[in-house]
Amino acid sequence: MSLTFLPPNIQPIQSLIAQQIGMELSVLRLDNMHPLVNGNKWFKLKYNLLEAQQRNLTTLLTFGGAYSNHIFATAAAGNLLGFRTIGMIRGEERLPLNPTLSFAVQQGMQIFYLDRQKYRQRHTAELQAELQQRFGNVFIIPEGGGNLNGVRGCMEIVNNAAFDTVCVACGTGTTLAGIILSLTKSQRAIGFPVLKGGEFLKSDVDNWLKNYLASGLPVAHEEIASWQLICNYHMGGYAKVNDELLQFQQQFTQEQGIPLDYVYTAKMFYGVMDLLKQGFFPKGDRILLIHTGGLQGNIQRRD
Ligand SMILES: Cc1ncc(COP(=O)(O)O)c(C=O)c1O
Structure with missing residues (x-):
């Protein structure tokens, strides 16, 4: 199987609040691994x-x-x-x-x-x-x-990067499940559902984990890392936006030079920055935000 990928790079986010509380905030740029398949x-x-x-x-x-x-x-x-x-x-x-x-x-x-x-x-x-x-x-x-092959591939996303907390946007939860399975017991994953009522994903992710572990496919660790869902940053539901989100998306891109898609990554990034202001993350936490791509969707708005 030969596609040529740029190795995904980890880019620091310049955030005054994060600096003040001694936190490290970085983005894993999966969006620019390949121009079309990323x-x-x-x-x-x-x-x-x-x-x-x-x-x-x-x-x-x-x-x-x-x-x-x-x-x-x-x-x-x-x-x-x-x-x-x-x-x-x-x-x-x-x-x-x-x-x-x-x-x-x-x-x-x-x-x-x-x-x-x-x-x-x-x-x-x-x-x-x-x-x-x-x-x-x-x-x-x-x-x-969204199947066990998908979960297996997502176990390769974080690739042993040294972070305490890994944040990712969720649709079906397949990506989150793969990430959880790849983390060590001392790390944690946080999923941000982009659908309204994303609490239902808790049992879906549990099922992905259970089914994967029962499948005999390769595992990274014996014990499962801790994880949670944060369900209140859906902004009205799948592909729905509000002015605050659009403004955040624009400002973030201007300040950090990182484009975000408004369906998935903008909601997760918004959520993380908001939680940061609220003091949600422990002092000294090293947080990795996964940029899951999806930028092709920015050229069109859904009905
Ligand atoms: C850009 C982007 N981010 C995140 C997700 C969420 O992935 P999952 O369905 O595995 O939760 C998707 C959908 O697959 C997506 O297209």
């Missing part, structure tokens, strides 16, 4: 693509919304690595295609649409069998790369 998306795809390759399956089929970072990354990775790709998109076709789907099509992805009711069945054996029959022998990757 962020947590690559880590969630990596072992899926390896498994497809090992099983001699040359077509990847996956699912996503019309603005999906995962559809974007799968189309690009497939094109670069010689896989045929099929994207099953939630909802009705809308023409002209938005920039995410136009890009996917340019990369050679074949796009089909599933109405919302059918899309809800995407995890069922029935729909998967129907798709296998329709498209031939395809390697199915779940929406967002």
Whole structure:
């Protein structure tokens, strides 16, 4: 599997409050590892693509919304690595295609649409069998790369970096689960759900951890690091924004030179900076914020 990546770099955040209380605040820039296949998306795809390759399956089929970072990354990775790709998109076709789907099509992805009711069945054996029959022998990757291969790839994100607390934005919690499994007992992970009512992710993440540990896939440590969710920085729900968030996003980029996407990373960064002001983190804490990419979504706003 050969894509050329820049090693993800760790960039310090200049924060007066952090300095005053002797804290170290840094960003792991997964967003600039590769121009097209980057962020947590690559880590969630990596072992899926390896498994497809090992099983001699040359077509990847996956699912996503019309603005999906995962559809974007799968189309690009497939094109670069010689896989045929099929994207099953939630909802009705809308023409002209938005920039995410136009890009996917340019990369050679074949796009089909599933109405919302059918899309809800995407995890069922029935729909998967129907798709296998329709498209031939395809390697199915779940929406967002959310499976144990995805968790396994995300165990490689932090890569032994010496931090006490690792913060990440959560959609399905797959990335958080991989990060938790890679940390030592003395470190902790904090997930910031970007969906409203993100408390439901607690049991989802527990299940990822349990299922991963029962799967026989490689583990980094015997004991699981501590972790928690902070659920009050969703700003109204998935892909919803308010003026405060947009202002924060703009100001942060200006001051730190780090672009953020407004669906995931801006909410997590906002949350961390807010918690910092409230004295949430222990004095001397070394905090690593994971920049999970998603910047392709900034050129378009959702409805
Ligand atoms: C940019 C970005 N950050 C964070 C996430 C959240 O990842 P997960 O679904 O693994 O929680 C996603 C979605 O996959 C994403 O696209």
